[in-house]
Amino acid sequence: MRTPEIVFDEVSKFYGEVLGVNRVTLNIPPGITSLVGPNGSGKTTLMNLMAGLIHPDRGTITVRGLSPKDPERLMRVTGYATQYDAAPRGATGFDFVSTGLMLYGYSRVEAAERAWKALDQVSLTGAANRKVAAYSKGMRQRVRLAHAFAHDPEVLVLDEPLNGLDPLVRAETIALFRGWAAEGRHVILSSHVLDEVDVISDQVILIANGMIIAEGQIRNVRDEIHEHPSQFIIRSPGAARIASMLFELDHVTQVKLQDDRLGLLVMTRNRQEFSRALTRIALGGCGIESVIAADENVDALYEYLIGGSR
Amino acid sequence: MNTPFRLRQVRTIAQLELKRVFFSRRSFWVYLLALLPAVIFIGHGIDVKVRQSRSASRTVSREILASIQLGDTPESVIERAGEPIDDHQWNWKEQNREVAHRRMMYFDGQDRVNLHFQDGLLASKRQSPLINAEEDRKVFAGVFQYFYLRLAIFFGCLGIFMNLFRGEMLDKTLHFWFLAPARRETLLAGKYLAGLAASIVVFTGGVALCFAAMLWPQSAADTQAYWQGPGPAHLFAYLAAAALACIGYGSVFLAAGMLLRNPIVPAVVLLLWEGINGFLPAILKKLSVLYYVQALCPVPPPLDASAPPLARLLLTPSEPPPAAVAAIGLLALTALVLWSASRAVRKLEINYGAES
Numbered sequence: 008m009r010t011p012e013i014v015f016d017e018v019s020k021f022y023g024e025v026l027g028v029n030r031v032t033l034n035i036p037p038g039i040t041s042l043v044g045p046n047g048s049g050k051t052t053l054m055n056l057m058a059g060l061i062h063p064d065r066g067t068i069t070v071r072g073l074s075p076k077d078p079e080r081l082m083r084v085t086g087y088a089t090q091y092d093a094a095p096r097g098a099t100g101f102d103f104v105s106t107g108l109m110l111y112g113y114s115r116v117e118a119a120e121r122a123w124k125a126l127d128q129v130s131l132t133g134a135a136n137r138k139v140a141a142y143s144k145g146m147r148q149r150v151r152l153a154h155a156f157a158h159d160p161e162v163l164v165l166d167e168p169l170n171g172l173d174p175l176v177r178a179e180t181i182a183l184f185r186g187w188a189a190e191g192r193h194v195i196l197s198s199h200v201l202d203e204v205d206v207i208s209d210q211v212i213l214i215a216n217g218m219i220i221a222e223g224q225i226r227n228v229r230d231e232i233h234e235h236p237s238q239f240i241i242r243s244p245g246a247a248r249i250a251s252m253l254f255e256l257d258h259v260t261q262v263k264l265q266d267d268r269l270g271l272l273v274m275t276r277n278r279q280e281f282s283r284a285l286t287r288i289a290l291g292g293c294g295i296e297s298v299i300a301a302d303e304n305v306d307a308l309y310e311y312l313i314g315g316s317r
Numbered sequence: 318m319n320t321p322f323r324l325r326q327v328r329t330i331a332q333l334e335l336k337r338v339f340f341s342r343r344s345f346w347v348y349l350l351a352l353l354p355a356v357i358f359i360g361h362g363i364d365v366k367v368r369q370s371r372s373a374s375r376t377v378s379r380e381i382l383a384s385i386q387l388g389d390t391p392e393s394v395i396e397r398a399g400e401p402i403d404d405h406q407w408n409w410k411e412q413n414r415e416v417a418h419r420r421m422m423y424f425d426g427q428d429r430v431n432l433h434f435q436d437g438l439l440a441s442k443r444q445s446p447l448i449n450a451e452e453d454r455k456v457f458a459g460v461f462q463y464f465y466l467r468l469a470i471f472f473g474c475l476g477i478f479m480n481l482f483r484g485e486m487l488d489k490t491l492h493f494w495f496l497a498p499a500r501r502e503t504l505l506a507g508k509y510l511a512g513l514a515a516s517i518v519v520f521t522g523g524v525a526l527c528f529a530a531m532l533w534p535q536s537a538a539d540t541q542a543y544w545q546g547p548g549p550a551h552l553f554a555y556l557a558a559a560a561l562a563c564i565g566y567g568s569v570f571l572a573a574g575m576l577l578r579n580p581i582v583p584a585v586v587l588l589l590w591e592g593i594n595g596f597l598p599a600i601l602k603k604l605s606v607l608y609y610v611q612a613l614c615p616v617p618p619p620l621d622a623s624a625p626p627l628a629r630l631l632l633t634p635s636e637p638p639p640a641a642v643a644a645i646g647l648l649a650l651t652a653l654v655l656w657s658a659s660r661a662v663r664k665l666e667i668n669y670g671a672e673s
Contacts, residue, residue, distance in 0.1 A: 060495055060667040082498035091669065093493035095337055109329050110497040112322060
């Protein structure tokens with residue numbers, strides 16, 4: 008009986024003297040799990056370790072009880088859509104997916120049937136006979152996805168799977184992920200956009216500098232995220248008056264009037280409350296020209312979460 | 318997962334890879350290498366055929382040509398034998414005086430007769446066949462050993478087999494195979510078989526074409542005699558040697574492609590190793606592909622006595638083992654290299670960042 012989790016036990020990986028990931032211990036249950044971190048944080052390293060494309064220097068990994076050192080068994084239950092195109096030169100989308108299936112032992116006919124089904128699920132049947140080299144970024148993303156799940160795996164590892172997708176396909180793809188998760192499969196995806204994973208993930212693993220800095224159910228991590236002070240720049244002819252009103256609010260920790268007295272730098276611990284307060288102030292007759300988030304990027308959050316140690 | 322399933326996977330991988338190896342842009346220069354000698358032999362054959370047809374229209378009987386003696390004048394020769402096929406005249410200053418030279422050529426239906434006149438008298442008469450089958454076979458033996466074995470198959474296999482893993486690493490497509498539910502050894506076997514099939518088809522095809530082009534201009538009698546004699550055994554030996562060279566060099570370059578990034582390094586090292594094989598102690602000689610395949614070559618290659626001493630040293634083959642020992646030895650060497658490669662492929666990691 009295989010365990011249903013993906014387990015990392017004290018896993019470290021170095022590329023020469025460069026750290027990939029360091030002493031990672033994780034126990035990932037089925038469902039949608041997002042690995043979130045800035046570029047170079049170690050997300051792809053974790054995924055490559057899971058799929059056996061690289062080997063840990065220390066520690067052990069099991070994927071639903073299987074070792075990544077045994078690709079013959081592991082890849083029957085795992086599908087991995089990497090960030091690189093794997094299609095052979097000159098291959099069409101259909102060739103790419105069906106060829107991969109033939110390595111699972113499917114006959115040509117079975118492989119073709121499964122390939123069409125997978126391509127249909129990512130809305131790519133119309134372009135299936137076009138060469139992958141001529142695909143747009145979004146289409147390549149979709150064909151990689153089809154290739155990863157065409158053999159109906161229990162574990163799907165997807166490196167930045169929503170990159171380059173238009174909103175409609177993005178929504179369809181997210182629905183696919185949810186469907187798989189509901190069937191008890193693992194859907195492990197990486198992203199550097201926090202807001203994106205916020206709406207789709209059951210679990211989130213925040214990673215920076217090769218170390219896990221937060222993990223768990225999205226609700227808990229979200230609280231941690233929401234406590235992160237956010238900065239906004241407000242432009243208004245009545246900046247001084249707005250500053251005095253904002254000072255009254257508990258969640259506002261800092262207000263700084265700019266030299267031209269037409270701009271404010273505001274730091275708040277609660278974005279939603281801040282947004283509501285600004286609406287009230289604007290309705291009260293203070294003309295607000297613009298509100299710009301000064302640090303609304305994932306790097307700033309990491310800076311906060313890891314205590315500015317980077 | 319059982320052995321028949323793994324064998325099916327090997328076949329599938331080989332079939333998929335074969336298309337890539339055959340139609341890859343990187344393979345075109347390999348075709349050129351394999352076909353170059355055939356093109357040269359075909360050119361030679363066309364030249365012989367043209368000369369044969371020109372000469373055949375002006376054949377002179379052997380009796381008339383035999384009657385031509387030293388001291389005859391050109392006029393008396395033309396009176397008996399008619400106009401020659403070739404006729405060149407020139408003057409040459411020798412010992413402060415101008416000497417008139419004239420060269421005329423006749424054809425008796427098989428041999429050419431060259432007549433050289435000095436100051437209006439026949440000074441020399443030389444008879445030679447229009448085409449020398451024996452000489453052509455020696456030339457072919459030289460082309461096979463010096464060009465095919467030492468250069469074309471060597472560099473062709475370097476191009477084909479190094480690319481099986483290294484090329485995919487550079488193209489960032491190797492993970493397609495590593496993410497398949499197949500043991501790494503199965504993948505290695507499939508890729509090796511694909512490279513082997515491609516290289517054997519290309520190089521034995523090139524050798525066979527070259528062999529046919531060598532025989533093409535020869536007379537029907539010569540060709541028939543050769544086919545009824547040693548011809549089939551020679552052809553088989555050349556094809557077997559070419560195939561075994563692909564097997565041996567293929568395994569070495571497949572392994573090198575996994576361990577090294579720069580193909581120039583293994584190419585230079587192996588080329589030097591193969592070159593100095595004749596001087597190595599007996600035990601080290603056995604670690605050479607050339608040592609075994611040279612033993613299968615049926616005709617010793619010509620080696621010009623005027624060649625520089627170093628070239629003669631490098632080109633002189635070492636004492637060959639018996640053919641059966643050579644074939645078994647090469648296969649054993651290949652098995653050893655492939656076993657090492659299978660250990661290396663298990664540890665191979667996808668690290669595209671390090672490649673760019």
